[in-house]
Amino acid sequence: MEEKYTEQQVQALYEAYLGRPADPFGQRFWSFALDRFDADIDDVAPFFAYSREFRSTSRKLDDDELITNFYDALFERKPEDDEVAFxxxxxxxxxxxxxxxxxxMLQGARPTDQEASFAKFSVADYYASNVSQREFDxxxxxxxxxxxxxEELYADLEALDDEYDTLDLEVVGESLEGRPLYRAEVGEGDKTLMIVSQQHGDEPLGTEALxxxxxxxxxxxxxxxALREEVTVVAMPRxxxxxxxxxxxxxxxxxxxxDPRRNSANMDLNRSYDADNRPDPETIPEALAVLDVVDEYEPDLFLxxxxxNNYLGEDGELDTMSIQWATNPEVAPQVSETGQRAAVAIANQLEDFDHAELSLFPGSDNPAIARNGLALEGTPTLLVEQRGLQEMDQVAxxxxxxxxxxxxxxxxxxxxxxxxxxxxxxxGSFSELDPEDALMIAERGERIPFEEIYATDQRDSLQWASEDHAASESAVMPAEAPVLGVQTDNDLAAYGMA
Known part of the structure; x- marks a missing residue:
């Protein structure tokens, strides 16, 4: 395998044995040790198991309880009886x-467990890599x-509005069934970004992010x-x-x-943005509310x-995000180029997140979809399609x-x-991004049937902790293992890391 995923392995040990993410110093120390000594988690796991922190929290657990805790920490599920017995x-x-x-456990995990653990520990790795030791939680x-x-979404939005003077919340419309449509505004900058989520009801994770x-x-x-001083963000979640x-x-x-994808009049909201045919308030009030907010704010960019669905790229990984700017030939070039710059900004941001697999969405030139319809009226747009549609269908x-x-x-x-x-x-770097760089993003892969996404042996994220990573017999660890938990600068300096 090309990737060793050292940081994810370290996070797995911390979560399983210590019940928490690795702190930044601990993450750096153990990742360096694994790479420096060509070792693997087999070599360092005993240090965690014999640590004071593990023994203080787990010494009273019997083996059944311990295995149950390990499954929850590693795979986010309870073990089956035969797994505990084994x-x-x-x-x-x-x-x-x-x-x-x-x-x-990690090396012998079934594919769904491998995927869950890789996802979880990629998030943990990103957190530990982007938070200071002082701010680590x-x-x-x-x-x-x-x-x-x-109801929880509305309550959380209202709670944010109560907590922060910096946020302005307003109900700007109602759905066909009378549910409120919220608009949240944060920031006072001259540049305006509008973000909309969940035009399709069965696509919920953008709302959680928003x-x-x-x-x-x-x-x-x-x-x-610093962000609020320069940018005004206008959000319409769900x-x-x-x-x-x-x-x-x-x-x-x-x-x-x-179909939960559509509204209660069986209309697809994202096919309601044709500039020559404004949405009917009797059948598509949701899209009309979005357009009213666009008209009010005239955003510099609309996400x-x-x-x-699931698509397998040429590198053997599932695409986790596919993006596309306005592609209708009647859209002004400068409008499309702004969307391309947004694509480049996203590509740059996701480089350090191991779970991300970015590709280009093969969109049409349909003038009725938001990506093209708004752009034809002069609003730069970018469509963001993330993995999860089939998974949400499985849940349903x-x-x-x-x-x-x-x-x-x-x-x-x-x-x-x-x-x-x-x-x-x-x-200010947005305007300096080269729109042509967006064309270098890989094309979206071929659609893969859901029943096959865990059968492929090509996905690194299903093998990240497999036996391919077993340490060689020549692997040698430091003679003196560091104390687990927070490392001092002197500890790190001893191994050339400070």
Whole structure:
């Protein structure tokens, strides 16, 4: 394999043995040690198992409880009875010790577990790599517990409005079934970015990312203040709440529910932006509300977040995000070029997030979709299609695979893409991005049937902790293992890292 995914391996050990993400110093130390000594998690796991931190929290656990904790930490699920029986038998017989069982679990994990752990620990790695030691939170949540219901979304938006003077919240319309459509505004900059999520009710993760973005931008931090001074962000999360409510009905087991992708008049919101045929308020009030906000703010850029099916790229990885600017031939070149710059900003931002696989969406020139319809009226646009459509359909069908770790990685990717655009607009680099660079983004791969996405042996993310990574017999670890947890600068300097 080309990638070793050292950081994800370190995060797995911290989560399994210590019940928390690796702090920045610990992440740096152990990643350096694994790479420097050509070692693997088999070599370092015993240090974690014999650490004071592990023994203080887990010494009273019997083997059944320990295995259950390991499964939850690694794979975000409870083990089946036969899995518990297998691993406890390994421990009872002496075939494995506690310091050996986690690497063995990872190396022998089934594909869905490999994917969940890779997603979870990619998020953990990004967090540890982008937070200071002082700001590190050992209780940082790495996975989504659940998706917000409509009521929870409204309550959270209202709570943000109450907490932050920097956020302005307004109901700007209603869905066909009378649910509120919110517009949130943050910032006072001259540049305006508008972001819309969930025009299709069964595509929810952009909404989760957007709420986190509003919280991040509204906070009283130096980072948020710098962005607010330069950019005004206008957000409309979940503009198809009726469709999402029907998706929730499907999850609850109801049959014969109207397609949650559409609104309650069976209309596709994202086919309602033809400039020559403004939406009918009697059948598509949701799209009309979006257009009213566009007319009010005249944004410099419009981002539209969706989900797509699964596509396998030439590198053997599933595309996690596909993007496309306005492609209708009647769109002014400078309008399309702004969308291309946004694509480049996103590509740059996602380079350091291992879970991200970016590609170009093969969009049409249909003037009725938001990406083209708004651009024909002079608003630069970028469509953002993320992985997750088929997974959300699996959830709606009642299948029991837990996608919380994958969902968190997708939502994190969405948040990072938003911040990448905002940061480049704020620091002035956006206008200097070369639109031609967007054409260098790989084309989206071939669609792969859902039943095959875990059968392929080409995906690194399904092999990231496989036996291919087993340490060689010549691997040699430091003679003196560091104390687990926070490392001092002197500890790091001893291994050439400070």
């Amino acid at each position: 691993w406890t038998a390994q421990l009872d017989s002496g075939e494995l010790r506690r310091g050996e069982v986690v690497p063995a 050992k209780d940082q949540q790495l996975t989504l517990d659940d998706l917000r219901s409509n 709420v986190t973005l509003l919280d991040t931008l509204s906070a009283d931090t130096e980072y948020a203040r 503009v198809n709440p009726d469709g999402f409510a029907r998706w929730e009905q499907q999850v609850a087991g109801e049959q014969d529910v109207l 539209d977040y969706h989900h797509q 069908q009642g299948l029991d695979t837990d996608y919380s770790a994958l969902a968190s990685a997708i939502a994190t990717e969405g948040l990072l893409s938003m911040l990448g655009v905002i940061e480049s607009m704020a620091d």
